[in-house]
Amino acid sequence: MQCPHYDAGRCHSCTLLEIDYPTQVLDKERHVATLLEPVSTRPTSARTGPTAGAGLTWLPAVSSRESGFRNKAKMVVSGTVAEPVLGILDRGGHGVDLTDCGLYPPALQASFAPLAAFVTRAALEPYQVAGRGRRAQQRGELKYLLVTLSPDGELMVRFVLRSQEAIARIRKHLDWLRAELPALAVASANIQPAHAAVLEGDLEIPLTERTTLPMRIDDISLDLRPQSFFQTNTAVATELYRQARTWVDEVGPSTLWDLYCGVGGFALHCAAAGRAVTGIEISAEAIAAASGTADRLRAGDGADRFRDVTFAAGDATAFAVGPGTSELPEMVIVNPPRRGIGTDLAQWLEASGIEHVLYSSCNAVTLARDLAAMPSLRPVRGRLLDMFPQTSHYEVLVLLERA
Numbered sequence: 001m002q003c004p005h006y007d008a009g010r011c012h013s014c015t016l017l018e019i020d021y022p023t024q025v026l027d028k029e030r031h032v033a034t035l036l037e038p039v040s041t042r043p044t045s046a047r048t049g050p051t052a053g054a055g056l057t058w059l060p061a062v063s064s065r066e067s068g069f070r071n072k073a074k075m076v077v078s079g080t081v082a083e084p085v086l087g088i089l090d091r092g093g094h095g096v097d098l099t100d101c102g103l104y105p106p107a108l109q110a111s112f113a114p115l116a117a118f119v120t121r122a123a124l125e126p127y128q129v130a131g132r133g134r135r136a137q138q139r140g141e142l143k144y145l146l147v148t149l150s151p152d153g154e155l156m157v158r159f160v161l162r163s164q165e166a167i168a169r170i171r172k173h174l175d176w177l178r179a180e181l182p183a184l185a186v187a188s189a190n191i192q193p194a195h196a197a198v199l200e201g202d203l204e205i206p207l208t209e210r211t212t213l214p215m216r217i218d219d220i221s222l223d224l225r226p227q228s229f230f231q232t233n234t235a236v237a238t239e240l241y242r243q244a245r246t247w248v249d250e251v252g253p254s255t256l257w258d259l260y261c262g263v264g265g266f267a268l269h270c271a272a273a274g275r276a277v278t279g280i281e282i283s284a285e286a287i288a289a290a291s292g293t294a295d296r297l298r299a300g301d302g303a304d305r306f307r308d309v310t311f312a313a314g315d316a317t318a319f320a321v322g323p324g325t326s327e328l329p330e331m332v333i334v335n336p337p338r339r340g341i342g343t344d345l346a347q348w349l350e351a352s353g354i355e356h357v358l359y360s361s362c363n364a365v366t367l368a369r370d371l372a373a374m375p376s377l378r379p380v381r382g383r384l385l386d387m388f389p390q391t392s393h394y395e396v397l398v399l400l401e402r403a
């Protein structure tokens with residue numbers, strides 16, 4: 001892929017830009033196969049079943065579009081009220097305009113000009129810090145614009161602000177923004193007072209009546225709320241949930257947990273009549289969204305399929321190891337953040353006797369570490385899904401079976 005910002009040395013985000021795309025995917029396949037090599041050559045169960053056989057079988061990787069695949073933009077706002085710059089800060093702290101970044105689809109790119117004009121109209125002074133350490137002086141209000149595009153072409157816009165000072169001005173001019181940006185469905189303000197490299201704060205202030213963006217994936221519309229996680233590549237996420245569903249259906253558990261469930265992508269796609277599914281997630285907001293989606297699906301024509309799907313907020317490890325869990329599920333899905341599931345949950349799964357685990361990971365290093373802590377759960381199927389072209393990151397889905 002060709003990128004003027006990369007060529008000019010202004011942006012270094014796409015570290016693999018000089019490698020042709022098929023080679024990127026091959027390199028990632030080699031990378032994950034090497035990392036999992038120590039755990040993938042263990043002999044598997046001799047019992048019957050869909051996965052009985054020897055070793056880990058890799059399915060062909062799922063490739064992505066090479067450009068225009070990101071559904072979410074995180075734009076640092078710099079410059080001035082009159083001439084805001086949306087993009088990143090270079091090493092010297094100067095704004096780099098990335099509104100034509102090739103990772104964003106045209107509909108996302110097209111939102112940036114009206115948003116920049118809105119910054120001027122509502123007099124949202126870009127945030128900046130002058131000086132360092134104790135002498136650092138903070139100025140301005142608007143830190144980031146976070147924009148998400150749904151598969152149906154709707155937008156969620158979040159203004160990350162230093163304080164609530166600008167909220168009234170944003171509200172006052174919001175109708176203008178809606179007129180300029182008709183795809184705008186959800187807007188909110190996130191208050192992040194700290195001068196820290198943290199993207200967002202705890203307080204989210206809704207600015208529109210609608211507070212959820214429907215992210216339609218196959219026949220399920222997941223409700224995305226401002227502070228919830230969503231996979232950034234909708235097309236590859238669709239393949240991820242389809243693959244998970246295929247493997248779960250082959251195993252055919254009547255009870256299934258989805259740990260780190262977010263807004264319910266795996267749980268809802270893997271729901272089936274006669275299957276009890278429980279989703280656990282730390283974010284109460286994501287759980288409210290997932291529960292709302294399940295209610296809606298039950299009220300539609302999915303009464304049987306979604307009858308026994310429930311979600312609860314909590315820590316995944318505490319839920320699994322905690323005293324409240326009397327009955328073990330037949331299968332568990334885990335999709336943790338980059339840090340992985342960690343020793344406690346891995347050891348609990350190892351000792352649990354649960355037959356099948358489906359591990360979806362965005363960091364094969366922590367995946368390999370977690371698998372090493374679960375020697376009785378052997379990887380039998382794997383598939384790389386290239387969620388993040390032009391970077392060394394990728395998603396990998398691994399089906400584990402008890403030996």
Ligand SMILES: C[S@@+](CC[C@H](N)C(=O)[O-])C[C@H]1O[C@@H](n2cnc3c(N)ncnc32)[C@H](O)[C@@H]1O
Nearest residue numbers: 229260261262265281282283315316335336337
């Ligand atoms: C990689 S995301 C996966 C979300 C979801 N499975 C999906 O497909 O969109 C990881 C999720 O784990 C959640 N999380 C982080 N720490 C957690 C914890 N200790 N217990 C439960 N969930 C946690 C995050 O809020 C986030 O939604």
